[in-house]
Amino acid sequence: MIKPLPARRPFIIPVFLSNAGCPHQCAFCNQTSITGVKKDTISPEKLCLLINEFLQYKEKNRWPVQVAFYGGNFLGLKKDYIRLLLDETTKFVTNKRVDSIRFSTRPDTIGVKQLDTIKDYPVSTIEIGVQSMDDRVLDMAQRGHTALDTAKATAMLRERNYEVSMQMMVGLPGDDETKSMFTAQRIASLSPDFIRIYPTVVLAGSRLAVWYQKGEYTPLSLSRCVALVKNLYLFFKSKKIPVIRMGLQASEDLAKDTTILAGPYHPAFGHMVYSKIFLDMATSIMEAEKGSCDKITIKVHPRSISKMRGLKNKNLEILKRNFQIKSLKIIPDLTLAEDKLTVTS
Ligand code: SF4
Numbered sequence: 001m002i003k004p005l006p007a008r009r010p011f012i013i014p015v016f017l018s019n020a021g022c023p024h025q026c027a028f029c030n031q032t033s034i035t036g037v038k039k040d041t042i043s044p045e046k047l048c049l050l051i052n053e054f055l056q057y058k059e060k061n062r063w064p065v066q067v068a069f070y071g072g073n074f075l076g077l078k079k080d081y082i083r084l085l086l087d088e089t090t091k092f093v094t095n096k097r098v099d100s101i102r103f104s105t106r107p108d109t110i111g112v113k114q115l116d117t118i119k120d121y122p123v124s125t126i127e128i129g130v131q132s133m134d135d136r137v138l139d140m141a142q143r144g145h146t147a148l149d150t151a152k153a154t155a156m157l158r159e160r161n162y163e164v165s166m167q168m169m170v171g172l173p174g175d176d177e178t179k180s181m182f183t184a185q186r187i188a189s190l191s192p193d194f195i196r197i198y199p200t201v202v203l204a205g206s207r208l209a210v211w212y213q214k215g216e217y218t219p220l221s222l223s224r225c226v227a228l229v230k231n232l233y234l235f236f237k238s239k240k241i242p243v244i245r246m247g248l249q250a251s252e253d254l255a256k257d258t259t260i261l262a263g264p265y266h267p268a269f270g271h272m273v274y275s276k277i278f279l280d281m282a283t284s285i286m287e288a289e290k291g292s293c294d295k296i297t298i299k300v301h302p303r304s305i306s307k308m309r310g311l312k313n314k315n316l317e318i319l320k321r322n323f324q325i326k327s328l329k330i331i332p333d334l335t336l337a338e339d340k341l342t343v344t345s
Pocket of ligand 1 (some may be wrong): 073
């Protein structure tokens with residue numbers, strides 16, 4: 001009998017190249033604020049040290065191991081520097097300590113020349129900074145590329161058999177729920193392997209911060225953003241496209257009041273989205289049953305208990321209040337799928 005492969009839990013070694021290779025600064029961006037990395041490049045020697053350091057913390061069941069270049073526009077870097085970074089990283093792949101390489105890049109820097117530069121390296125995954133598929137929104141965000149660039153870039157990556165990830169943003173200037181869903185639909189039509197969804201926040205030092213201070217930009221509220229991202233998540237789920245991140249990666253730098261001036265930032269943003277999904281599921285079952293609500297038991301997979309409870313048990317408070325429940329129990333049930341629940345009274 002063939003033993004099933006263990007669940008994929010990648011071990012990512014992130015290398016931040018703050019704004020390196022960017023043709024200009026997009027209106028919402030200030031990578032130094034997000035990553036805390038002030039220098040925009042890294043020497044091969046430092047890269048080697050960094051990868052070795054991360055590998056010390058790898059648990060046995062983590063797979064695949066990928067070195068990921070984030071925070072800038074990888075294919076916008078000078079060709080020789082791209083080669084230096086990839087040469088150094090490839091040594092780890094050759095000696096089987098790392099499985100492959102991934103990086104994020106702008107759609108308009110994905111071209112034949114750039115892809116020829118990387119073709120002999122063990123790059124498996126390319127993350128495209130899509131942000132929006134609405135050209136007006138892209139223009140207002142000062143991205144400097146169009147939705148067509150993303151479609152063309154995706155086709156080129158597919159031809160070369162790369163795994164393709166797409167990053168989209170919500171709450172950009174000129175964007176709204178309808179346009180975000182349009183972006184999601186266009187993204188889904190390009191069949192990416194996975195998605196990341198980032199809320200727009202007002203970062204100090206960005207052009208968006210100036211607009212915000214002048215009253216020309218209002219960010220989404222946290223609750224509206226959670227509701228929007230929930231709908232996008234459910235849409236991608238219906239298309240069988242995994243969403244691997246919702247919300248910015250929490251960091252000490254982001255936690256400072258001086259880094260994010262406004263916007264829907266929460267260190268547990270993704271958890272809030274999942275909690276809202278569980279709250280909605282429980283609510284619709286209870287509304288449909290219309291039975292006695294004195295004593296309610298909700299069963300969920302053990303890994304979904306905190307999602308059902310919500311942050312600080314907020315979901316339980318809401319359900320108790322809305323349905324006048326006197327006793328509400330959440331019970332783990334291994335027979336249930338992680339995205340399912342049952343309600344009994
Ligand atoms: S959003 Fe991407 S391309 Fe734009 S400035 Fe930031 S890192 Fe560079």
